[in-house]
Amino acid sequence: MLNNITIMGRLTRDPELRITPNGNSVTTFSVAVDRDRDRETTDFLDVVAWRVTAEFVEKYFRKGQMIAVSGSLQTRN
Numbered sequence: 908m909l910n911n912i913t914i915m916g917r918l919t920r921d922p923e924l925r926i927t928p929n930g931n932s933v934t935t936f937s938v939a940v941d942r943d944r945d946r947e948t949t950d951f952l953d954v955v956a957w958r959v960t961a962e963f964v965e966k967y968f969r970k971g972q973m974i975a976v977s978g979s980l981q982t983r984n
Contacts, residue, residue: 910979910980911977911978911979912977912978912979912980913975913976913977914938914940914952914975914976914977915940915973915974915975915976916938916939916940916941916952916973916974917938917939917971917972917973917974918936918937918938918939918968918969918970918971918972918974919936919937919938919939919951919970920936920937920970921936921968921969921970922934922935922936922956922964922965922968922969923935923936923965924961924962924965931957931958932957932958932959932961932962932965933955933956933957933961934955934956934957934960934961934962934964934965935953935954935955935956936953936954936956936964936968937951937952937953937954938951938952938954938974938976939951940952954976954978
């Protein structure tokens with residue numbers, strides 16, 4: 908897979924679990940990631956997790972906890 912990203916940072920808010928009309932679980936959350944060389948610069952990334960992963964994240968993670976996320980990167984306007 909060419910479009911693969913791994914990030915590690917802290918949750919900026921509690922994950923929010925929703926169920927789609929066709930029954931799929933989806934969780935959204937935001938991760939604050941410090942840059943290696945510049946500890947004063949932080950990137951805030953919105954993350955979407957689906958199905959079993961969505962339920963796991965919502966159950967076990969809360970605001971302020973460290974999390975590692977791996978997946979594909981998509982940009983939106």
